[in-house]
Amino acid sequence: MALSAGGASVTQVTIQAPVKLNLYLHVVGRKGDGYHEVDTLIAFTDYGDSITVEPADRFEIVTEGPFAADLPDKEGNLVIHAVRALRDAAGFVGGAKITLSKNIPIAAGIGGGSADAAAAMWAVARLYDVDTKEKVDLFEIGSGLGSDVPACLFRRPCFASGVGHDLISAPVLPEAGVILVNPGVKLATASVFKARKGGFTPDGSNIEANLEKVSLLVSFLKNRANDLTDAAVKLCPAVEDALYALEQLPGCRLARMSGSGATCFGIFDDRAAADLAASEFEAPDHWWMQPMALAMPERV
Structure with a gap:
């Protein structure tokens, strides 16, 4: 070419x-x-x-x-x-x-x-x-x-x-509502992995799981975790604050950190529930908050 x-x-x-x-x-x-x-x-x-x-x-x-x-x-x-x-x-x-x-x-x-x-x-x-x-x-x-x-x-x-x-x-996921919260702090992935303590976790994947409903997805996730959360909180205590703030929102089914942080997300039944909860969210001015939904991006 x-x-x-x-x-x-x-x-x-x-x-x-x-x-x-x-x-x-x-x-x-x-x-x-x-x-x-x-x-x-x-x-x-x-x-x-x-x-x-x-x-x-x-x-x-x-x-x-x-x-x-x-x-x-x-x-x-x-x-x-x-x-x-x-x-x-x-x-x-x-x-x-x-x-x-x-x-x-x-x-x-x-x-x-x-x-x-x-x-x-x-x-x-x-x-x-x-x-x-x-x-x-x-x-x-x-x-x-x-x-x-x-x-x-x-x-x-x-x-x-x-x-x-x-x-x-992965199995089909529901179009669940989510709210993302970032406390305005950048976290380098390498630093979070370096700060992590403890052993390793067995593989938790299950490609046969039925995750089509929000309740099934949340139940699946509650048996799993983000192993980098403690390390991220050590480097950025505001991550814990963000998780707590999400957990207090009406309709939040599960709150968790994504990747190596510092962004956290809460899962809701649908986009409308996420939008409603976001309207009641109160956070420091330097925090970022955005409601959205799980979706299948355009195939290219």
């Missing part, structure tokens, strides 16, 4: 980069290279960032949105690394102007950077008509970029194991 910027098959592509939630997260072991092995159930929501790409001679990124100012230097952004890796693998000539609408906090345990990188790769692949079925393996590229990128490329509820790259489709 040797498409140039002028040879792009379409003139603009927009793809959503949905919030990724770790509904539970068990640390099940540690490899010889120091990386931890996990067992986690990943879901996505109907809210998140947005990526728009247009043909250009080189890759450049423009950021907007409430959290744009918190993003790393543009050359260090994972989105740029991802699309350059895609270009190297696909062999097209040119780039893209990438507009990233950053609507969720960064370093927050909800896969923002990984979801942005995944959405950007899908968008650029569509822009240049890259054959992602036979010629270029986006999941292989994504595995070299970060532990959450493959799941964000998959864009479906899944159990992830190993270092996060081994994915198995």
Whole structure:
């Protein structure tokens, strides 16, 4: 493939980069290279960032949105690394102007950077008509970029194991309402894993489970946990405050931290229940709160 910027098959592509939630997260072991092995159930929501790409001679990124100012230097952004890796693998000539609408906090345990990188790769692949079925393996590229990128490329509820790259489709999940709360503190994943104490948890996945109703999902999750919560609370005590605040909201069926934090989520029967509870939520001004729902993102 040797498409140039002028040879792009379409003139603009927009793809959503949905919030990724770790509904539970068990640390099940540690490899010889120091990386931890996990067992986690990943879901996505109907809210998140947005990526728009247009043909250009080189890759450049423009950021907007409430959290744009918190993003790393543009050359260090994972989105740029991802699309350059895609270009190297696909062999097209040119780039893209990438507009990233950053609507969720960064370093927050909800896969923002990984979801942005995944959405950007899908968008650029569509822009240049890259054959992602036979010629270029986006999941292989994504595995070299970060532990959450493959799941964000998959864009479906899944159990992830190993270092996060081994994915198995999860059972159908309900369109439960959720409220996300972030206490305004960034937590680095490596720091949280380093602060974690204790042993390992046996694999808790069950690909045969019936999770279609909220009650069934909550019952399933109550037998599991996020093994990084205590470490995150040690580094950021406000995580415990966020969990407590969610638990007090009317209709909250379960409150838990996502990923390595500091974002926490509460599960509700539906989006209407989440919206109602959010209207009664009182928190410090520097906290971020957003109601949304579990959803199946657009397939690309």
